Structure formats: C-alpha cells, structure tokens
Amino acid sequence: MLTPEAYFGQLYKGARELKAAEKRGVVPDSIDFSVQEVCAACKNNITPPTKPKRCAACKSVLYCSLDCAKRDWATPPAAGAKPHRDLCADNKRHMQRLDDTVAIAKQFPWGRLEKDGSLNLDIARARFDVLGSDGYGFWSHRGGPVPHAQAGDLGKMFAANTPYAKAMAALIAAFDHLDGKDLLQSTHLTDAQGWKLPPTLIPYREFASPSKRPALITEFDGGVVDWDSWYRWRKLPKESPAALLMDFPMSVHEILVRCLQVTNRKAGSASKRVSLTVHYLGAEVELNFIPLFSELALLLPYHDIKLVMFGENVRKLGEEAKKKPSSLVAKSSPSTPVFTYKAPDECGSGAISVFLCTSKALWEPNMSDFPTPDALVACNAGLGSYREWIPVVQAAHRLEIPFGVTEYAEQSAEHQVANFPLMLSYGGIRPKSRDEYEIGLNPFQKPGQRAIPQYRLPNVSNGFTIVVVKRTAVAAAAPKSVDDVASRVAALDLDLD
Known part of the structure; x- marks a missing residue:
C-alpha cells in the first residue's frame, strides 16, 4: 500500500531532478508531471489513449477514439447527467477563461506548466522543501490521493463493503492528518x-x-x-x-x-x-x-x-x-x-x-x-x-x-x-x-x-x-x-x- 513516506519521497525526487535540469538549462521531455489522460466516454484508465482527441468545438473534453466521441455526444455518461451535446456550448464559453488562469500561474518562476497544462502543486512545494503532512508549519496538510478530510455525499462510495472501498479506507487512514x-x-x-x-x-x-x-x-x-x-x-x-x-x-x-x-x-x-x-x-x-x-x-x-x-x-x-x-x-x-x-x-x-x-x-x-x-x-x-x-x-x-x-x-x-x-x-x-x-x-x-x-x-x-x-x-x-x-x-x- 502507498505510504506517505513513499508518496512524498517520489515527489521530492521529481522536484530535485527538475531543479537540476533547469540549472543545466535543458529540461528533457521525460520530466513531466501530467496526469494520465483518460477518455471521458469509456473511462479506460488501464490503457490510456495513444493519440487522444479533443472535442473539435469546445476543445475541453478528451476521447480515445471518434467512436467514443460520437457516443458521448448523444449518450449521458450516467443517470441524470447530460450528454456532451447539451454541455458543449457552455464548455466552449468556460474554456475562454483558460488563458486567464494560465497567465496567473505563468507569472511565477515556479509556476511550471506540464504537458497537460496543469501545475503540479506538490512539485512546486517540493522545490522549496515544504511538502509534507505533520511538522511542515503552515504548509502542513493531509496530502496524498484523498486530500480532503470530509468527502460529503460524494464520499458514500467509500462506505460500501467492496474491495475498492476497503482499499480507499486504508489509504485514507495511512494519510491521516x-x-x-x-x-x-x-x-x-x-x-x-x-x-x-x-x-x-x-x-x-x-x-x-x-x-x-x-x-x-x-x-x-x-x-x-x-x-x-x-x-x-x-x-x-x-x-x-x-x-x-x-x-x-x-x-x-x-x-x-x-x-x-x-x-x-x-x-x-x-x-x-x-x-x-x-x-x-x-x-x-x-x-x-x-x-x-x-x-x-x-x-x-x-x-x-x-x-x-x-x-x-x-x-x-x-x-x-x-x-x-x-x-x-x-x-x-x-x-x-x-x-x-x-x-x-x-x-x-x-x-x-x-x-x-x-x-x-x-x-x-x-x-x-x-x-x-x-x-x-x-x-x-x-x-x-x-x-x-x-x-x-x-x-x-x-x-x-x-x-x-x-x-x-x-x-x-x-x-x-x-x-x-x-x-x-x-x-x-x-x-x-x-x-x-x-x-x-x-x-x-x-x-x-x-x-x-x-x-x-x-x-x-x-x-x-x-x-x-x-x-x-x-x-x-x-x-x-x-x-x-x-x-x-x-x-x-x-x-x-
């Protein structure tokens, strides 16, 4: 099972490699902290899409294939949800804010954007040796895969008596703070x-x-x-x-x-x-x-x-x-x-x-x-x-x-x-x-x-x-x-x- 020591240790290792590469003046493509891309339709996180596609209209949703894009366009992903055709126009409008949020991050020297456009906050903290749970002063935090102490109604999935729920409960306990x-x-x-x-x-x-x-x-x-x-x-x-x-x-x-x-x-x-x-x-x-x-x-x-x-x-x-x-x-x-x-x-x-x-x-x-x-x-x-x-x-x-x-x-x-x-x-x-x-x-x-x-x-x-x-x-x-x-x-x- 993942432990806080291993979790934070890997992040510190990545931050050290990044800082060393920046000092040399060349950051290789292999140093990237993006998340694994997942198709919004089939949600296959075992085999990530080799050439992910985006909705041509809103540019916000990722798919692994044209078939998945077509299915997601007309089919709601879950009961009570809306198909993509009902969300696309709003998504396109929301994407207009992306330049503003990116600009806020890019004004800082430590605001490095990954290939997926995100900023890995754990890596940013690790740059300054302030990443961890107890004993890190104002920076102390739960961290880990489940950073919130309270999961609200969305956390009911963790209460089920399933192998996944039990694994998540053990993970939350390991990162207790x-x-x-x-x-x-x-x-x-x-x-x-x-x-x-x-x-x-x-x-x-x-x-x-x-x-x-x-x-x-x-x-x-x-x-x-x-x-x-x-x-x-x-x-x-x-x-x-x-x-x-x-x-x-x-x-x-x-x-x-x-x-x-x-x-x-x-x-x-x-x-x-x-x-x-x-x-x-x-x-x-x-x-x-x-x-x-x-x-x-x-x-x-x-x-x-x-x-x-x-x-x-x-x-x-x-x-x-x-x-x-x-x-x-x-x-x-x-x-x-x-x-x-x-x-x-x-x-x-x-x-x-x-x-x-x-x-x-x-x-x-x-x-x-x-x-x-x-x-x-x-x-x-x-x-x-x-x-x-x-x-x-x-x-x-x-x-x-x-x-x-x-x-x-x-x-x-x-x-x-x-x-x-x-x-x-x-x-x-x-x-x-x-x-x-x-x-x-x-x-x-x-x-x-x-x-x-x-x-x-x-x-x-x-x-x-x-x-x-x-x-x-x-x-x-x-x-x-x-x-x-x-x-x-x-x-x-x-x-x-």
Missing part, C-alpha cells in the same frame, strides 16, 4: 517557523524595520487587486511561493470587498473604526495557517475583525485539545480567540481575532455563542457536494446574511447556482434572479490548473467566486427537512469538482 495540529501547542508558530522559507520570501506579519513594512493600503496606488499588486505591496519577489497559501486569506478579502461589498479599505478611519464579524464555514486545511489571516488586518485599516471558524475539523480539533489543557485551542472559547493580531499604526492598526467553534461542526443562524454575523464565507465550498450546505443557503437567504464562496470550476459554480431554486423552494424561499448570483474569476486563486484526466476546463483551487446572497428582500416560510431537499438535490448533476 489532524488539521490545525500546531494549535495544540502552547504558542503560535513564528513567521520563520511557519513559512520555513528564506527570509526574503516570507510575507512577515511582524516587521523588523520600516523598509520591510507594507505601505498603508489606502495610500497604495490602485490598491491590491491581484497577485501582481499584492506582491508589489508586500515587497516580495515573485520567486516566493507565498501565493500557494495566501490564496485563502486573500480570497476571503476578495469575497468581502469586491463580491459582497460589506466593507472596503477606506471604510474605517482613526476616529471611526469598523467592526466586522465574519463566519468562516467548512474550515479544513486553513487551520494549519490561521496566523496568515492576519493579512486581513493589514488590508483593512481601522477595522476590528472577528473571524469565527466552523467545521467538522474544527470540532475534531477541539476534542483533541481536551487532552492538552495548556494548548492554544484548549484555552480558547467563544469569548477568547485562538489567535489575535494588530497591524502597526503605520499600516492602519487593523485588528483581527480568530475564534473556533469547537462545540458543533455545523453552522446555524443565531447561535448563542456566535450571533448572526455580518457575512458568511467559505473557500472551495462545494455547495453541490455536501448536503450540509442546504440549510446554510436557506438561512442566508431568509436572514439576508451576505454570503460568498469560492469554487474550483466555473462549470460547477453554474450548476450549483442553477439548483439554488430547488434548495430554496423546500424552505419556502423565493430565489433571486439568476443574474444576482454573480460568478466571477477570482484574481487570488491558487496559481495553477488542477490536473483532471478527462477534461481541460479551467479548474483551480479558489478559482471562482459566487455571490450567494447580498442584502435584498426575500420571502420566507418554514423549511422542509434537509433530508427531503438532499434527496432531490442528489438526483441532479450538481457538481464536477
């Missing part, structure tokens, strides 16, 4: 301990000298609107891989400022500070780098931000903390943050306090410990993959709580928006018009196309934003059961993540 494990210590990691990078590549939150400090954001010409401007504001060279982690806090900023417009960099002043409470739902890997959310305090001067994290992994971390009473998590509570940060006065003295909801995994409106927030956010949410999102979408509409998320693919974002009316109808809530659920390319997406064997559609971590709710009037009534809604939603083709 507790997100936020460093929070079970009594002190937070320093910037140097967390980033594990050369000093010139670290976006410090504590500044050794004025020359290292970013400018007051209100005085930074044009503001921070993409990775290029963020790196300039932070005085970082593009050689820094910081974007591979900072996509999470920067995506939250993008959702709050541009998508939901609940605040902006000029909203506060020295004489009138802004209080902002944000509930962050579905936290997983983010627990490994909570100090990086201090960036919000630098980006929003004269703000006092309360960020509360919810999720099964947060609850699980709370259970583990009971064994370590001196840990940061054990000492935290609904009134005591697990992390605090205040920006220097020269940067606007923005402040952030991060809290953990360890008592329950699922968010609910009007919780006694954490009252209704100013905004809800979630990164790589998978609104169509986890039935737990249904009551959240309903409550956000009913209570007019601004709610924004990121998703991997524009295609899946559109499928989810198309099914909001179904989710809401069972709560007696009138949905908004389709145009109000704005979907946009996230300029702070994690650089690099994900490797998908059958498709070439833009698919990137934190790649696209969805405005789920802005403050508008809605009609509400008592909801029906979540199970009732979930059974109907599960019958639809909601998500391609």
